[in-house]
Amino acid sequence: MLKWYTELTKSEKRTYWACFSGWGLDAMDTQMYALAIPTLIALWGMTRGQAGILGTTVLIMASIGGWIAGILADRYGRVRVLQITILWFSAFTLLSAFTNSFWQLMITRGLQGLGFGGEWAVGAVLISETIRPQVRGRAVGSLQAGWAVGYGIAVLLSTLLFNTLEPALAWRVLFAIGLLPTLLVLWIRRYIEEAPVFEQSRREREADKPSIWAVFGPATRLTTFKAMLLTFGIYGGNYVMITWLPAYLKLELKLSITNIGGYLAINILGSFAGAFLNGWMADRFGRRRTFITIACLQAIAVAVYTLAPITLPITLVLGFVLGTLQSGTAAGTGAYIAELFPTRIRASAQGLCGNAGRAIGAIMPTMVGVFSAKTGLGAAMGLCACASYLLVVIAALMLPETRGRDLTQLSDATDTADAAGSAAPSSSTNTRRNPAHSN
Secondary structure, eight states: OOHHHHTSOHHHHHHHHHHHHHHHHHHHHHHHHHHHHHHHHHHHOOOHHHHHHHHHHHHHHHHHHHHHHHHHHHHHOHHHHHHHHHHHHHHHHHHHTTOOSHHHHHHHHHHHHHHHHHHHHHHHHHHHHHSOGGGHHHHHHHTHHHHHHHHHHHHHHHHHHHHHSOHHHHHHHHHHGGGTTHHHHHHHHHHOOOOHHHHHHHHHHTTOOOOTTGGGSTTTHHHHHHHHHHHHHHHHHHHHHHHHHHHIIIIISOOOHHHHHHHHHHHHHHHHHHHHHHHHHHHHHOHHHHHHHHHHHHHHHHHHHHHSOOOHHHHHHHHHHHHHHHHHHHHTHHHHHHTTSOHHHHHHHHHHHHHHHHHHHTHHHHHHHHHHHHHOHHHHHHHHHHHHHHHHHHHHHHSOOOTTOOTTTOOSHHHHHHHTSOSSOOHHHHHHSOTTOOO
16 A cells, blocks of 8 residues: 555655645644634533534635635646645634634634635645656545644644643643644745646646636536535535544543543544555545445444444444544545546636535534534434435446546546546546556
8 A cells, every 4th residue: 555655756755745744734723623622612601503613614714715725726836825825724723822702713713714725725736736647546545644643643732731731721722833834834845846737737828827617617517516515425424523523522421631532543543544545445446436435334334433322442443443434535535636627727626626515514513513402412423424425425426437547638628528427437538547557
């Protein structure tokens, strides 16, 4: 699963680590909120419904930020916009440390979401265009491990701070640390080059700048809507667990802060492994088959985890499985969406399709907060997450197979129209597949 890394060029490796680090630090800043939810509920008297609204707000803003950043990246370059998004989400994470009410935090968290969505969209396109087709699935999929690393850092910081400081101060210090990702920008400015595929496309079209509505053009609109349905299912289910898991462990299973840190560490370890598993499966068996398989397994695992009367040791084991599958469903979206759209609108499509799932799926954390008042938190989480993963299967059945697609050849409406066609790989898709594709 890891041999592909040794085959990367120096430039590819630098770009890989820039995107990996950006995604990890993005996760660190984002997950700080989930870890602070129980404390804010206690200190501010927030309801679970309000906590869910905060989670939903940042996801909706992330979808807007992803589309905006994608449009800017298609016009001005991937690397430049990537730097701006990192600076943006770091600044508003810091400002969240100084909030004193639900409404103030909703504003700063919402604005932080703009950078959160933008960083993912631009980073996913940059790495997809930089890495060669034969290993794209594994390279881009493994970036999801960066989320696990960032989440792990946030858990370690949270455990340390809440065990050494008063809760009223600990959550503020936690958010203040969110300024650290700005240091990554300095490294990116010095070492990361623009994606060759984008540079070639920009030279060919010169001053031609795509419309912000190009992703809804006749040749692309069907692919756009199908990809949005796919990400809606993926992120709707995943964010149910990401947003509410810490609260579930504390409020329903009655675990201490220290024990919660241990359980989340197992879940995060599984998430780290899942990113590599997905990439290997996607390059070996195909994108669609991988999405369908992992989504079905995830629905089963979530149902058992939240609905069945299991013991704490089993909960620990399932935490690893949940993390693996949760990361597995999300890890494949970066490469897959990039392979569905031509270069001139690829970042816009990545930003819209990748983050529209966050926006639409953002209703799920809120629904959990509302439903939990009647059904219990575990039942609400399980039902909402399983319904979401069913959508992943439906969308994957409607989309085409793109494994091994050469992005330099996917450059006009004809290619995208082909991508929007039958769910089965077309003959033109097969001709773009590298015959020397590596397993």
